[in-house]
Amino acid sequence: MNYELLSRLAMEDAEKSKNASFILKKRNEILHNEIETLKAVIRKLEEEKEKLSKELEELKESVNK
Numbered sequence: 001m002n003y004e005l006l007s008r009l010a011m012e013d014a015e016k017s018k019n020a021s022f023i024l025k026k027r028n029e030i031l032h033n034e035i036e037t038l039k040a041v042i043r044k045l046e047e048e049k050e051k052l053s054k055e056l057e058e059l060k061e062s063v064n065k
Helices: 002-064
Strands: none
């Protein structure tokens, strides 16, 4: 009887661990996707910054002429 109880408890613990592992893997995937999205946003912002810097330099040059 005790072995059956211990076996059932061990199986329940294993199932809980499997569920927790699945949740953590999904969370990790979501975080990695979010990181990639943020990297893309940063790249776009850097491109826009570069574009605006060039435009600013052109405007400065035109004012100095």
